[in-house]
Amino acid sequence: xxxxxxxxxxxxxxxxxxxxxxxxxxxxxxxxxxxxxxxxxxxxxxxxxxxxxxxxxxxxxxxxxxxxxxxxxxxxxxxxxxxxxxxxxxxxxxxxxxxxxxxxxxxxxxxxxxxxxxxxxxxxxxxxxxxxxxxxxxxxxxxxxxxxxxxxxxxxxxxxxxxxxxxxxxxxxxxxxxxxxxxxxxxxxxxxxxxxxxxxxxxxxxxxxxxxxxxxxxxxxxxxxxxxxxxxxxxxxxxxxxxxxxxxxxxxxxxxxxxxxxxxxxxxxxxxxxxxxxxxxxxxxxxxxxxxxxxxxxxxxxxxxxxxxxxxxxxxxxxxxxxxxxxxxxxxxxxxxxxxxxxxxxxxxxxxxx
Numbered sequence: 001x002x003x004x005x006x007x008x009x010x011x012x013x014x015x016x017x018x019x020x021x022x023x024x025x026x027x028x029x030x031x032x033x034x035x036x037x038x039x040x041x042x043x044x045x046x047x048x049x050x051x052x053x054x055x056x057x058x059x060x061x062x063x064x065x066x067x068x069x070x071x072x073x074x075x076x077x078x079x080x081x082x083x084x085x086x087x088x089x090x091x092x093x094x095x096x097x098x099x100x101x102x103x104x105x106x107x108x109x110x111x112x113x114x115x116x117x118x119x120x121x122x123x124x125x126x127x128x129x130x131x132x133x134x135x136x137x138x139x140x141x142x143x144x145x146x147x148x149x150x151x152x153x154x155x156x157x158x159x160x161x162x163x164x165x166x167x168x169x170x171x172x173x174x175x176x177x178x179x180x181x182x183x184x185x186x187x188x189x190x191x192x193x194x195x196x197x198x199x200x201x202x203x204x205x206x207x208x209x210x211x212x213x214x215x216x217x218x219x220x221x222x223x224x225x226x227x228x229x230x231x232x233x234x235x236x237x238x239x240x241x242x243x244x245x246x247x248x249x250x251x252x253x254x255x256x257x258x259x260x261x262x263x264x265x266x267x268x269x270x271x272x273x274x275x276x277x278x279x280x281x282x283x284x285x286x287x288x289x290x291x292x293x294x295x296x297x298x299x300x301x302x303x304x305x306x307x308x309x310x311x312x313x314x315x316x317x318x319x320x321x322x323x324x325x326x327x328x329x330x331x332x333x334x335x336x337x338x339x340x341x342x343x344x345x346x347x348x349x350x351x352x353x354x
Contacts, residue, residue, distance in 0.1 A: 011035045011228055013113075015075040017060055017104065018082025020048050022187065023120060023180060027079060027221040028053050034225055039073045041066075042082075060100035066107040074113040077228045080104060080162070081120045086151035097154035105165045105172075114170060116231035117162065118224050121176035121244060123213065125156035128316030130210055133252070135321045136176075136244050159244065166242035171231040174244040175223045175325075178318055179258075182217030182344060189348045192262050196354050201263050202274045208256045210317030213248035216334050216344075223247040226329040238328040246320040249340075250333040255314060261338065265345035266354060 011034050018024040019040030025048035031038050038053040045055035054073075058065040060082060080101065084092045101119070108114040127140040142148050142156040159174050166172040181188040195201040223245065230240040260270050325331035334340045348354075 011225070011232065012076035013037045013039065013074055014077045014079065014228075015039045015041060015070070015073060016053075017041055017078065017080045019053070019079075020045050020055075021081060022048075022182075022185065023177075023217060023220060024048075024079075024081040025050070026182065026217045027081060027224055030218065030221045030225065034229075035077075037073070039069075039075065041069060061095055061103050063103055063107065066103060067110065070107055070111045070114060076113060076115050077232070078104065078108055078114055078117045079120075079224055079228070080117060081224075083120070083122075083155065084151075086124065086149070088151070090150040093150045093154045097151075097158045101158040101161065105162065105170075109165065109167075109170045116228050117165075117170060117172045118227045118231070119158065119162040119172065119174045120224070121159045121174040122155050123176065123178040123318045123320075124152045124313070125159050126176070126318075128318065130317045131319075133319045133321050134246070136246060136324055139246075163242050163244060171234070171241035173227045173231055173240055173242070175220070175227055176244055176246050177215050177220045177223075178213035178248050178320065180215055180217055180220060181341075183347055184351070185217070185344070185348060188214075189262060189344060190352065192259050193266060193345075193348060193352055193354050196263065196266070196268045201259075201268060202270045202276050204256045204275050204277045205311065205314055206277075206279070208254045208277075210254065210315065211252040212255050212258065212318045213246075213252055213320050214258060214337075215248045216337075216340050219249065219331075219333055220247060223325060223329060223331050226331055230329055240328055243324075243328070245325040245329060245331070246322050247325050247331055248320055248322055248333065249337045250322055251337045252319045261341055262345045265342040266349035267346075268354070 014031060014035045016024050016028050016038065019028045020042040028038055028040060028050050032052055039056060040053050041056045041058045041060065043059060045057055049055060056069055058069060060066055082096055082100065084096055108117050125141055127142060141160055142153050144153065144157060146153060162172050162174055179188055227240060263270055322333065
């Protein structure tokens with residue numbers, strides 16, 4: 001379904017950190033025509049593999065492993081897409097998002113081969129501003145002192161430190177992505193369609209007035225490639241190095257409107273009269289109580305499906321102005337979000353047997 005093609009500039013040898021994850025594996029696939037060789041480093045490179053890429057088991061927080069790998073494969077560009085899920089422990093999040101990112105920046109800055117590093121940022125790192133269409137200039141990132149969850153905090157700090165590491169020898173940029181969806185998607189689309197099996201797809205939490213951004217996975221990947229190309233080309237006009245870029249489909253809509261489009265395209269429409277609205281604060285309270293009970297009775301070894309972080313996110317919203325990415329990177333969102341959603345929903349419903 002890929003229709004976005006950056007100008008054919010050879011990226012040379014590239015390293016995709018976290019290239020076995022959902023975004024990373026799609027990025028590896030789209031990088032094939034734009035690079036001379038593709039390498040992936042992952043803790044356990046056993047899933048989402050591509051025959052044209054070379055896979056390396058490694059810990060990005062290890063100086064010895066990463067510096068040795070860079071000397072071996074001599075990448076010109078590093079794409080850092082690795083991150084644990086937002087439900088991971090604070091220790092895991094800090095190890096990858098902070099220790100790993102800092103080590104990667106150190107090794108890249110010392111390498112005579114690496115010229116550019118593109119980091120995958122997230123909407124979770126940005127302070128929510130309900131009802132405001134944020135630009136990169138207006139957006140604020142969480143800090144170490146912010147009273148937020150470890151995922152948002154560590155991703156925000158990494159976002160800042162990647163851009164701060166920018167210099168003439170190592171150029172860096174951050175691509176900030178919102179809700180990600182696409183084919184073979186067990187997270188966004190898969191989670192939504194799982195509610196159909198449970199006959200819960202008519203449930204709505206809160207008033208559904210907050211708007212959100214979403215991005216098709218191939219669009220997000222192409223934004224990374226465009227950023228890498230721009231970093232290699234350099235130039236003072238339309239500055240890219242040291243910058244962050246919002247990317248999305250360019251459409252802001254309420255979360256449950258998005259969800260109900262997926263249900264309808266998958267063949268399970270929800271009529272307005274059948275929508276069951278659950279009060280936001282009630283569900284948030286249930287989520288907090290559920291997490292405490294799971295922790296108390298399983299000592300944190302099992303986590304509930306409904307998490308406080310996810311419910312809180314619904315209360316804030318996310319609306320972005322993607323003009324900067326369009327103007328400086330040549331980024332193009334999908335031409336028609338509904339067309340892509342329909343194709344993805346139909347494909348995923350068939351794959352999941354729904």
